[in-house]
Every structure is written in structure tokens, then in C-alpha cells.
Amino acid sequence: xxxxxxxxxxxxxxxxxxxxxxxxxxxxxxxxxxxxxxxxxxxxxxxxxxxxxxxxxxxxxxxxxxxxxxxxxxxxxxxxxxxxxxxxxxxxxxxxxxxxxxxxxxxxxxxxxxxxxxxxxxxxxxxxxxxxxxxxxxxxxxxxxxxxxxxxxxxxxxxxxxxxxxxxxxxxxxxxxxxxxxxxxxxxxxxxxxxxxxxxxxxxxxxxxxxxx
Numbered sequence: 529x530x531x532x533x534x535x536x537x538x539x540x541x542x543x544x545x546x547x548x549x550x551x552x553x554x555x556x557x558x559x560x561x562x563x564x565x566x567x568x569x570x571x572x573x574x575x576x577x578x579x580x581x582x583x584x585x586x587x588x589x590x591x592x593x594x595x596x597x598x599x600x601x602x603x604x605x606x607x608x609x610x611x612x613x614x615x616x617x618x619x620x621x622x623x624x625x626x627x628x629x630x631x632x633x634x635x636x637x638x639x640x641x642x643x644x645x646x647x648x649x650x651x652x653x654x655x656x657x658x659x660x661x662x663x664x665x666x667x668x669x670x671x672x673x674x675x676x677x678x679x680x681x682x683x684x685x686x687x688x689x690x691x692x693x694x695x696x697x698x699x700x701x702x703x704x705x706x707x708x709x710x711x712x713x714x715x716x717x718x719x720x721x722x723x724x725x726x727x728x729x730x731x732x733x734x735x736x737x738x739x740x741x
Contacts, residue, residue, distance in 0.1 A: 609667070611644040618644075618666040623730070626685030626717050631677045638675050640682065645669040645727040649700060653729035656698060656705050662733035665695065669727045680722045681711060686730060689716055693732060700727040 561569075610617045615624035629638050644650075650667050657664040666686055689695060695713050697720050698705040708728075712719040718730060 609644045609650070611642070611668075614639070614642045616642060616644050616666060616668045618664075618668075620687075621666050622685065622687040623666040623668050624685050625682065627683035629683070630681035631675070632679055638672055638677075638680075640725075641671045641673065642668050649727045652700070652705070653698075653727075653731075656729060657731045660696065660731060660733055662696065662731040665689070665730040665732050667727065667729050670722075670725045672725065678723060681719065682722055683717055683719045684730075685716055686718050687716055689713065689718060691715055694735060696731045696733050698729045698731065699724075700729075705729065 609619065615622055617623075624642055625640050628635050629640065630636065631638055645653075645667055649669070653667045654664050665688075670682075686695070691714055693713055695710065695718050697708045697710055697718065699708050699722070700706075701724070709721040710718060711721055720728075
């Protein structure tokens with residue numbers, strides 16, 4: 529892809545230089561074309577230049593979309609995320625508690641402990657992402673020592689999430705991945721309803737669907 533963009537850039541430089549060369553040649557030519565013919569030729573070259581610039585823009589957007597890992601083909605995230613201080617850095621995607629937690633229907637001051645899960649869990653989460661046709665955005669493990677709950681509405685901060693993204697959240701329960709209800713998705717935030725602690729996999733999918741693996 530980088531080679532394609534480099535080639536397109538070279539083409540733009542070539543067309544731009546051609547405009548200058550053409551103008552110089554026409555001025556020095558014995559049988560000079562009319563000003564109208566020169567302007568028509570220049571407009572033609574400018575049009576080609578604009579089309580090449582658009583191609584570069586389209587290619588750049590395609591590369592950026594690819595780097596975001598949007599839907600399909602599993603995840604290219606590293607298998608060993610770093611964590612500390614109640615956050616997880618998963619391939620550059622920071623994940624931590626992004627707001628107050630509602631415990632059993634009421635606001636609370638409870639803080640979840642967030643850390644990176646074991647390598648086997650991350651491998652399983654990557655496999656799940658491939659099965660559902662998505663890409664793994666982050667994988668974390670939550671706990672709240674000394675605090676029990678039957679329901680919890682948790683606001684997770686996930687760097688890079690955009691409005692309109694489809695983020696499915698799965699929790700490892702008894703050897704299976706169970707999809708959790710997602711309450712809201714907004715810029716850098718995913719709000720999830722939970723009934724227990726455990727390992728969570730945040731997966732960007734093309735279309736939201738209820739799937740248990």
C-alpha cells in the first residue's frame with residue numbers, strides 16, 4: 529500500500545513538472561500555439577493532477593481504515609498487553625473505568641480493578657473475534673475486592689472508539705464466551721451491563737448480533 533501511495537505521489541510530481549515543461553516548451557517553440565490552446569492544455573494537465581491527488585487521498589483513507597482494524601479477519605493486536613494502575617494498554621488502545629459505576633441500579637463510588645488477563649484468555653478472545661468476523665479491540669479482567677453486586681452498569685473508556693462503531697462485549701463464563709448487553713457506544717466509551725466479574729473481550733464487528741461462543 530505504501531508503494532502504491534509513493535507511486536501516486538510521484539505521478540503528481542510528474543504531472544506538475546510537466547505543466548511547467550509544457551509552458552516553457554510552448555514559449556520557446558517556433559510555431560507557438562495560440563493562448564487558447566495553451567490554456568486548454570494546462571487545464572487538461574491540471575485536471576489529471578487533481579485526479580491523481582484524489583487517488584492519493586482515497587488510498588490514504590484506505591490505509592487508515594485498515595490500520596483501525598475495522599470488522600473482519602480477526603485481530604492483529606499483540607498477545608501480551610501491558611497493565612497497571614487500573615488500566616490495560618492493548619496494542620495502543622487504553623482501557624479503564626471511564627465513569628461512575630451504577631451498582632444494583634444506584635450510583636456508587638465503587639472502583640473496578642482492571643488488569644490484563646492471562647495469555648490463554650487473550651488467545652481465546654482473538655479466536656472469538658475471528659469467529660464473529662470482527663477484530664479484538666481490547667481484552668481485560670475486572671474485579672472489585674470487597675464489593676459484591678447482582679447488576680452493574682459500567683462505563684469503560686476505550687481509546688479510539690467512535691460513534692457508530694459496533695462494539696460487541698463478551699465475558700468468559702464457565703469456559704464459554706457470553707455476550708453482554710451494551711447500553712451505549714460513544715466516542716472513546718462503551719457502557720456495559722454486567723452481573724459478575726471476569727474477563728471481557730471488546731470486539732469491533734461489522735454488525736451487532738447476539739452470539740454465544
